[in-house]
Amino acid sequence: MALNNLPHKLAITGLSVSLLASPFALAETAEEKGRSIMEEFERRDTGWRDMQAGMQMILRNAQSQESIREIRMKSLEQENDGDKSLTIFDQPRDVKGTAFLSFSHIDRADDQWLYLPALGRVKRISSRNKSGPFMGSEFSYEDMGSFEIDKYTYKFIGEEPCGDLTCYVVENYPVEKTSGYKRRISWVDTNEYRMQKLDFYDRKNSLLKTLNFVNYQQYIGQYWRADRMEMTNHQNGKSTTLAWKGYRFQEGLNERDFNKNALKRAR
Amino acid sequence: MATQRSERNIRKISPAQWLASVLFSTLAVPVQAEVEFSGKVDLEARIFTEDALRSNQKDSNLSILFEPQWVWTSDNQQHLVQFKPMLRLDQHDDERTHGDIREAYWIYVKDNWEVRTGLKKEFWGVTEFQHLVDVINQTDLVENISGEEKLGQPMINLSVAADSGIWDFYILPGFRERTFSDPEGRLSLPIEVSNSARFESSAKERHTDLAIRWSQNYDWLDLTASVFHGTNREPELQMVQRNNGDLQLVPYYEQMTQWGTTAQAIWLDWLFKLEAIHRKTDRNKFSALHTGFEYTMYGIADSDIDLGLIMEYGWDERGEKASSVMQNDLFGGLRFAFNDEEGTEILAGLGHDMDFSSQSFSIEASRRLNNYWKISGEVRFFESDNPKDSLYTMRKDDYLQLTLSRYF
Numbered sequence: 001m002a003l004n005n006l007p008h009k010l011a012i013t014g015l016s017v018s019l020l021a022s023p024f025a026l027a028e029t030a031e032e033k034g035r036s037i038m039e040e041f042e043r044r045d046t047g048w049r050d051m052q053a054g055m056q057m058i059l060r061n062a063q064s065q066e067s068i069r070e071i072r073m074k075s076l077e078q079e080n081d082g083d084k085s086l087t088i089f090d091q092p093r094d095v096k097g098t099a100f101l102s103f104s105h106i107d108r109a110d111d112q113w114l115y116l117p118a119l120g121r122v123k124r125i126s127s128r129n130k131s132g133p134f135m136g137s138e139f140s141y142e143d144m145g146s147f148e149i150d151k152y153t154y155k156f157i158g159e160e161p162c163g164d165l166t167c168y169v170v171e172n173y174p175v176e177k178t179s180g181y182k183r184r185i186s187w188v189d190t191n192e193y194r195m196q197k198l199d200f201y202d203r204k205n206s207l208l209k210t211l212n213f214v215n216y217q218q219y220i221g222q223y224w225r226a227d228r229m230e231m232t233n234h235q236n237g238k239s240t241t242l243a244w245k246g247y248r249f250q251e252g253l254n255e256r257d258f259n260k261n262a263l264k265r266a267r
Numbered sequence: 268m269a270t271q272r273s274e275r276n277i278r279k280i281s282p283a284q285w286l287a288s289v290l291f292s293t294l295a296v297p298v299q300a301e302v303e304f305s306g307k308v309d310l311e312a313r314i315f316t317e318d319a320l321r322s323n324q325k326d327s328n329l330s331i332l333f334e335p336q337w338v339w340t341s342d343n344q345q346h347l348v349q350f351k352p353m354l355r356l357d358q359h360d361d362e363r364t365h366g367d368i369r370e371a372y373w374i375y376v377k378d379n380w381e382v383r384t385g386l387k388k389e390f391w392g393v394t395e396f397q398h399l400v401d402v403i404n405q406t407d408l409v410e411n412i413s414g415e416e417k418l419g420q421p422m423i424n425l426s427v428a429a430d431s432g433i434w435d436f437y438i439l440p441g442f443r444e445r446t447f448s449d450p451e452g453r454l455s456l457p458i459e460v461s462n463s464a465r466f467e468s469s470a471k472e473r474h475t476d477l478a479i480r481w482s483q484n485y486d487w488l489d490l491t492a493s494v495f496h497g498t499n500r501e502p503e504l505q506m507v508q509r510n511n512g513d514l515q516l517v518p519y520y521e522q523m524t525q526w527g528t529t530a531q532a533i534w535l536d537w538l539f540k541l542e543a544i545h546r547k548t549d550r551n552k553f554s555a556l557h558t559g560f561e562y563t564m565y566g567i568a569d570s571d572i573d574l575g576l577i578m579e580y581g582w583d584e585r586g587e588k589a590s591s592v593m594q595n596d597l598f599g600g601l602r603f604a605f606n607d608e609e610g611t612e613i614l615a616g617l618g619h620d621m622d623f624s625s626q627s628f629s630i631e632a633s634r635r636l637n638n639y640w641k642i643s644g645e646v647r648f649f650e651s652d653n654p655k656d657s658l659y660t661m662r663k664d665d666y667l668q669l670t671l672s673r674y675f
Contacts, residue, residue, distance in 0.1 A: 092610075092635055093307075097305075111484065121392075122390075129566075132566060132573060267303070267338050
């Protein structure tokens with residue numbers, strides 16, 4: 001579960017963009033170009049090894065009433081597979097101490113376990129359907145999952161301004177039939193390949209949600225993370241903001257921090 | 268009388284308290300990180316819908332539960348200390364007015380192993396309606412007849428996470444007796460349960476039990492195997508006539524060796540679950556199993572609501588003589604997860620005993636009011652007309668329960 005795996009870059013930039021893009025530019029189809037942009041987007045966010053962060057989730061209903069959740073997350077990068085992650089809930093208070101362990105996969109359903117502190121119970125949970133809301137928010141479990149290139153097919157739409165930057169606009173079509181979306185449209189800036197905006201279209205192909213990434217920061221001289229992610233649901237008028245804090249990278253977490261014993265110990 | 272009983276019940280926790288205080292004083296590790304406080308207070312009201320079997324039983328009951336918790340983790344994450352006592356005050360049931368230390372332990376983590384020392388809760392099961400394999404903790408039956416509430420168990424538990432799976436080794440010094448409601452309380456047995464239990468072992472409640480458990484997960488399959496040797500947590504209640512002529516039930520705790528296994532498999536939207544045991548005591552040996560599935564339908568009727576359909580079956584080789592309630596029983600359940608901001612959930616379950624033709628029906632529902640408050644409801648109905656059935660004593664104890672919880 002790691003929306004924060006999103007964007008990134010290598011230490012040397014600018015140049016690599018034009019070098020990478022130009023050799024293919026002439027012969028590429030829109031599908032190939034879309035995929036190569038997203039491959040670069042993914043490539044720039046690899047090698048971070050492990051990551052920890054805290055997050056406040058602010059839920060707003062159509063009447064602008066707010067409720068708040070607090071979550072801590074740890075992630076471990078995996079080669080040739082989806083990441084492992086451990087999520088610990090601090091608020092609301094009734095779920096404090098509940099923890100969630102997920103091994104995400106590219107080609108099959110994720111393995112997920114939930115630790116319920118009141119019962120001392122580790123519960124395996126079914127993860128095939130991820131279109132449902134995460135913690136009652138406008139983010140679905142699918143939205144919270146890490147980005148993997150083979151989860152979608154792509155189509156390059158064009159370039160357009162996004163704020164002060166220019167963005168590649170790429171359509172993403174989910175491969176999984178259980179996805180809650182017909183398609184997504186992503187805006188990735190041409191400078192640093194950071195996701196700036198995502199539009200989500202429901203199964204009936206009407207615009208469902210928009211996610212905006214606000215205030216990017218660079219960590220350990222390499223990886224970009226947005227301070228805020230703002231999701232607006234156009235159909236029900238609700239919105240959810242994720243406010244991230246305390247990002248830490250490469251602190252030496254390993255597989256042992258992501259097993260059932262670690263899950264039971266998470267506080 | 269009432270105050271004497273309450274005092275006695277509170278005194279029951281003293282060995283646990285002693286252990287906790289020893290644990291905390293020996294842990295004079297310099298406190299770098301902050302101790303985190305949390306907890307909850309429950310206000311609980313029960314209304315019984317049928318006239319009680321006994322005239323001294325009441326038709327309603329109020330109760331309050333305090334459950335604070337302190338957690339301390341060292342900066343390097345190698346040490347974790349948790350302390351969680353509980354105290355319940357009950358309007359009518361002096362036995363239900365009781366305190367316990369649910370958790371008071373220290374975990375030391377090193378590389379791929381950890382040692383957990385103190386009073387702790389360990390849950391071993393996978394199924395919903397019965398937990399055959401789960402034998403480490405004693406049931407705190409006065410809390411709820413669901414049997415899900417457990418007393419803290421003193422233990423030293425070495426846990427090793429190896430490539431072959433997680434291996435847990437337990438030394439369990441000391442035994443906790445099961446709690447039973449007073450006959451004046453509801454739900455309760457018609458005869459008082461003695462506080463002087465009998466034991467097969469001459470070491471009585473000081474017998475040291477041993478257990479080993481292996482667990483491993485594969486892509487779509489979680490497996491465990493376990494063995495426990497020591498005092499059976501489930502007593503046999505023996506009827507005894509006292510000098511004054513009154514009848515009394517005396518719990519008898521046998522020694523047992525129990526082999527257990529659990530399996531949980533995921534296939535598409537199906538979860539298949541199995542628990543099986545083989546238990547050997549001096550007088551008896553038998554097998555029992557509990558198995559079933561949960562099938563989840565996501566986003567029913569274009570909403571965010573998930574509906575889980577649960578079917579489970581419990582079988583016990585001893586048949587009608589079984590001490591468990593679920594010797595040949597079929598269960599059906601519906602689980603609604605609303606996936607809303609309030610985390611609304613409803614679990615409805617129907618149990619049918621195919622030997623005694625008795626039935627039990629329950630609904631549990633909960634909903635968050637805000638960050639600090641939560642409301643939950645519980646309904647249980649029992650139908651039994653066979654005195655041999657263990658559900659028979661509860662046949663007039665149908666109840667509705669409302670709980671308001673304040674979290675800290």
